[in-house]
Amino acid sequence: MDREGIYWQRCDGGQNYSDLDAILVAAGDRLLENIHRHLDLATGLAQIIGDPPLEENASRNHDLADDSCAGEWPMGIRAPGSANHANSAESRYLAGPGKALYRYIASLINQQAYASAKVKELKGAIERAETRSRGRNDSHRGGDGPWPLRLLIAVAVATAAATVYVALEALAVGQSLASGFALLTALVGAGMACILADRRLNWLPVPKTARILEGFLVAVVTVLRYQSLRTQRGSLTAAGGATFSALISASTLAGIEIIVVQTRTFAMFLSTLQLSWTRWRAEVSIARLARIEAKVQSAADELEQHFIVFLLETDGIPLSAARAEARSARCLISIRGINATPAPAASPEFSAADRSAVVIAGKMSTVDQSSSELSTDRRRVFMKALAAATGTFAMVVTGLTVLHAQPSANLADAAEFGQSFAVRQRANEITTTQKIVMFPLSRYRLSLSAKVSLAKWVSSMANLSPSHITIKGYADTAKATAENQNLALMRATSVASFLVAHGVSASTLSVISPDPVATQPLRVVVVVADGSSP
Amino acid sequence: MSDATDSVPDIPDDPQEGRASACDLAGVSTVEYAMVYEAEKPRLVRYLIQLGANYHDADDAAQRALTQLYEKWTTVRHPKSWLRKVASRELGRANITNENPLERHDQLTGLSGHTDIDSLLEEDIVLLAIRQLPLLQRQVFALRFDQFETKEISAILQITEAAVRQNLVRARARLKEFLQRDHRTGQDGITLELEGGI
Numbered sequence: 001m002d003r004e005g006i007y008w009q010r011c012d013g014g015q016n017y018s019d020l021d022a023i024l025v026a027a028g029d030r031l032l033e034n035i036h037r038h039l040d041l042a043t044g045l046a047q048i049i050g051d052p053p054l055e056e057n058a059s060r061n062h063d064l065a066d067d068s069c070a071g072e073w074p075m076g077i078r079a080p081g082s083a084n085h086a087n088s089a090e091s092r093y094l095a096g097p098g099k100a101l102y103r104y105i106a107s108l109i110n111q112q113a114y115a116s117a118k119v120k121e122l123k124g125a126i127e128r129a130e131t132r133s134r135g136r137n138d139s140h141r142g143g144d145g146p147w148p149l150r151l152l153i154a155v156a157v158a159t160a161a162a163t164v165y166v167a168l169e170a171l172a173v174g175q176s177l178a179s180g181f182a183l184l185t186a187l188v189g190a191g192m193a194c195i196l197a198d199r200r201l202n203w204l205p206v207p208k209t210a211r212i213l214e215g216f217l218v219a220v221v222t223v224l225r226y227q228s229l230r231t232q233r234g235s236l237t238a239a240g241g242a243t244f245s246a247l248i249s250a251s252t253l254a255g256i257e258i259i260v261v262q263t264r265t266f267a268m269f270l271s272t273l274q275l276s277w278t279r280w281r282a283e284v285s286i287a288r289l290a291r292i293e294a295k296v297q298s299a300a301d302e303l304e305q306h307f308i309v310f311l312l313e314t315d316g317i318p319l320s321a322a323r324a325e326a327r328s329a330r331c332l333i334s335i336r337g338i339n340a341t342p343a344p345a346a347s348p349e350f351s352a353a354d355r356s357a358v359v360i361a362g363k364m365s366t367v368d369q370s371s372s373e374l375s376t377d378r379r380r381v382f383m384k385a386l387a388a389a390t391g392t393f394a395m396v397v398t399g400l401t402v403l404h405a406q407p408s409a410n411l412a413d414a415a416e417f418g419q420s421f422a423v424r425q426r427a428n429e430i431t432t433t434q435k436i437v438m439f440p441l442s443r444y445r446l447s448l449s450a451k452v453s454l455a456k457w458v459s460s461m462a463n464l465s466p467s468h469i470t471i472k473g474y475a476d477t478a479k480a481t482a483e484n485q486n487l488a489l490m491r492a493t494s495v496a497s498f499l500v501a502h503g504v505s506a507s508t509l510s511v512i513s514p515d516p517v518a519t520q521p522l523r524v525v526v527v528v529a530d531g532s533s534p
Numbered sequence: 535m536s537d538a539t540d541s542v543p544d545i546p547d548d549p550q551e552g553r554a555s556a557c558d559l560a561g562v563s564t565v566e567y568a569m570v571y572e573a574e575k576p577r578l579v580r581y582l583i584q585l586g587a588n589y590h591d592a593d594d595a596a597q598r599a600l601t602q603l604y605e606k607w608t609t610v611r612h613p614k615s616w617l618r619k620v621a622s623r624e625l626g627r628a629n630i631t632n633e634n635p636l637e638r639h640d641q642l643t644g645l646s647g648h649t650d651i652d653s654l655l656e657e658d659i660v661l662l663a664i665r666q667l668p669l670l671q672r673q674v675f676a677l678r679f680d681q682f683e684t685k686e687i688s689a690i691l692q693i694t695e696a697a698v699r700q701n702l703v704r705a706r707a708r709l710k711e712f713l714q715r716d717h718r719t720g721q722d723g724i725t726l727e728l729e730g731g732i
Contacts, residue, residue: 020706020709020710020713022662023658023707023713024679027661028580028657028679030579030658030661031580031583031584031655031658031661032576032580034651035576035579035580035583035651035652036576036653037587037651038589038651039575039576039593040580041571041575041576043569044575044597044600045568045571045572047597047601048571048597048600048601049602076655183714245686391552440569440570440572440573440574441569441570441573443573
């Protein structure tokens with residue numbers, strides 16, 4: 001029973017509602033998770049305070065390589081400046097007449113992201129299926145005949161059994177005995193054929209005795225057929241019938257052997273089916289993605305036109321200015337980030353080991369070297385401006401910080417510069433790093449997002465083997481000192497427990513609450529010292 | 535939905551309400567507001583959904599309440615309670631005055647307003663059970679769910695503490711009855727969860 005459940009019990013005078021509590025709490029958590037998935041907290045907060053949301057992860061190991069838009073305004077909405085942005089045209093439009101359209105575009109962009117991920121996943125699945133299929137093809141010893149031909153083996157066995165039954169019909173004591181013996185004989189013949197085929201597949205010589213034995217089997221069955229038919233029809237008919245049946249028996253045995261040698265295996269057949277199925281799904285997903293992209297463009301066109309009308313009606317600005325504003329709004333809303341090009345994986349050292357930086361190579365006219373600290377939205381606008389201008393640049397970004405930006409002769413040079421810079425940077429920054437985990441007021445339990453963020457951080461720190469990790473807990477501002485001390489320690493302890501549960505050695509951890517009056521409220525700071533640094 | 539909002543207690547716009555002393559507010563900053571926003575908005579939306587709102591109405595009402603909180607940040611002493619009162623009121627207002635012509639003008643093909651999260655909500659049997667409670671019980675229940683004390687609930691809903699307790703007991707009894715009935719009728723989703731037996 002978690003804390004909320006106990007709380008319920010206490011409030012109800014000890015009545016036993018524990019199962020009901022569990023159901024209600026679980027349902028409430030589910031509902032909260034669904035809401036979390038759909039809520040656009042960053043945009044909502046931007047509409048009120050005009051600044052990006054608080055970066056929960058202030059670590060320099062911010063995982064930009066996985067998602068270069070992490071922590072930014074969704075859909076690239078430009079946060080208004082420090083002035084009362086609630087009065088800006090975009091804000092008024094998006095909060096008013098453009099809300100439905102914006103939601104529609106937001107929904108489409110979410111769908112687009114999902115479809116894009118699906119396509120990526122299916123491409124991976126195709127690669128895996130192709131590899132598997134190729135491996136099976138490589139190890140296959142026989143021919144390339146389709147597997148369904150092997151179904152003819154059953155027909156051949158049935159035919160052989162039928163001819164043997166004819167041979168035994170008149171000679172055997174009863175029909176069941178004749179049928180059983182006929183089936184057994186057919187199976188023995190098919191088995192012999194399969195054994196011989198297997199030897200051929202393994203490039204082994206087929207012994208002459210095996211062929212003689214096969215011929216002997218056919219001969220015995222032929223003689224029996226002759227005897228059986230002579231009893232019923234006379235010598236001439238019997239001789240003809242027996243000869244014909246002998247041909248059938250020999251053909252079935254030879255046919256089974258050839259089919260086994262010349263056709264693919266069932267596993268190969270399944271691999272081919274799976275590959276075809278995956279390819280078909282990928283084609284469907286690609287088509288869906290294309291449809292969604294077309295819808296996004298269409299909705300963006302509509303938004304642009306609608307915003308122009310809105311600006312003309314409400315602000316009374318000139319048409320050309322309205323067009324420019326609308327164009328800008330359209331780009332920012334409908335395009336998820338600029339066409340940033342992550343550095344190509346030319347350097348395995350960079351791509352595999354350095355997950356803290358992303359290199360953006362594009363075109364620009366000038367670079368503001370002084371803008372080393374950019375808020376996420378401004379960074380987006382900055383990069384977009386760079387991308388839209390002429391010239392080539394290289395820029396290394398970690399978290400919210402533009403570490404370095406400089407013009408380059410071409411994109412290849414920019415990418416190369418970015419890689420080497422990032423590798424150098426990484427060597428410097430791993431000495432000491434820190435992670436900040438935020439908590440709601442009066443709470444010490446880690447939220448789901450904090451857990452996810454911490455887990456990512458722990459995995460990114462896996463190869464550092466830190467000598468010491470200090471966990472500093474802070475509490476809230478408006479509380480008594482004793483409460484704060486307790487809360488700070490509880491917060492730090494919950495982070496420590498999480499780290500230990502995720503493989504961090506408990507002996508390297510120390511938990512402190514340095515400032516009970518909370519100069520840095522609502523958070524836990526995890527400081528990692530690498531190597532010999534305490 | 536209408537009964538969920540029609541009788542939502544109106545909150546007097548008294549600037550003195552919940553005013554904190556300067557000492558209490560020392561250190562309060564935009565960052566803290568942002569943290570309160572991020573922590574409280576999902577819960578506020580859940581509260582409004584439990585009262586009977588659909589997702590988008592709840593989102594809008596919560597956003598308006600949080601906007602007002604930002605404007606009155608230095609005067610609001612108990613943001614959680616204050617937000618729930620104001621959000622309930624905003625939800626009621628939205629239902630009465632949702633006549634924005636621009637909003638209607640902007641409706642596009644395919645924009646039904648019924649989203650996937652609303653579909654999820656409709657399938658949530660526990661939420662359905664909560665929404666079948668009478669308004670006051672629903673409000674008391676939703677507030678208790680957000681870990682408000684009886685005293686706080688009585689202040690928010692302007693009823694006595696005894697009435698809060700009584701409504702809570704009745705709400706839980708009704709919920710239990712509803713979920714057991716639902717279990718007996720064999721609906722999916724809740725069956726497994728009730729295997730322990732209520």
